[in-house]
Amino acid sequence: MKVKNSRLDAIRLILSTQEIGSQEELLNELAKEGFKLTQATLSRDLHQLRVVKSVGVQGRYRYVLTRPHQYRHEGTEGEMRPVSPVQEANGFLSIKFSGNIAVIHTKPSYASTLAYHIDNYEFPEIIGTIAGDDTVMLIIAEEANRGAVLRALRTIIPNI
Amino acid sequence: MKVKNSRLDAIRLILSTQEIGSQEELLNELAKEGFKLTQATLSRDLHQLRVVKSVGVQGRYRYVLTRPHQYRHEGTEGEMRPVSPVQEANGFLSIKFSGNIAVIHTKPSYASTLAYHIDNYEFPEIIGTIAGDDTVMLIIAEEANRGAVLRALRTIIPNI
DNA sequence: AGCTCGCAAGAATAAATATACAATTATGAA
């Protein structure tokens, strides 16, 4: 279903940029994005995405993606399958934000190649990158927000 | 409290060896070991241990330890404190903060090893690191403060 | 067209989990 897939994407986006502590809270955020659904459906979505209710740094509960990039839906058969050779190729594992910095973790040795590609695109949302062995740091432009950064990166990392 | 600490140990042991899908189930296992407590207390224990209810391979729920190695306790003082399981000559020299960034200086060539260890712990307070030769940069989670970062790092760098 | 199959979803509810409150017990300071 088209609706479901874009909703799952929206959930991923929200969870990777905001601190969500309950399904009801997430439901509200989804409503803002125009998704109308019940808690029951959301519970099933979260189960499918293998989202986990974890404990954040201040002891607050927080829903977190455990494998943001692993699965994607295909066509009309609800069949799930592991994805994207592109992504396999770029070694992407996770992205996190703090302030105007994003930190991407990759598989060992993939960081510099990924950073190279990101630099190449000269996204206006990203003013610079620096790479170690399995970590890329991005400095985000002042005018850009996290959603914009994720959308930009999606060019290179499709299922970010 | 002595009882509590050994109970937390027992919880870790059970979770790392068995598939536990609910607190009640875990409660039963603990009872077999001689621990008598209520679900309320268990809920608090799990929160403290940062155990999360995750989704296992067959789609079944499962409680899993997120940081199995993080805390160890000692003696009769109930005080919990991080203990370094790996005694490293880590080359640490200094740490300074600016905004959401911390900069650690090390002896020459020690930076990447130190960063590796920090990454390994996956402290929620630190969303990523990047290392040069004698410098490690840490990006601090937005929700975390500097004290929390220092306390976390003490696990690895006792004399920080 | 009708029929079936399978997925998606809501309503209602069951089940599971978190927490407010109160009582108890430990810890530390004087």
Next chain:
DNA sequence: TTCATAATTGTATATTTATTCTTGCGAGCT
């Protein structure tokens, strides 16, 4: 010691989350 403070816990309950049951919908088929 005694007092004050903090930690731990259980009870009861609120809150949150999973699931059962049902309906609707669309694809593929005859």
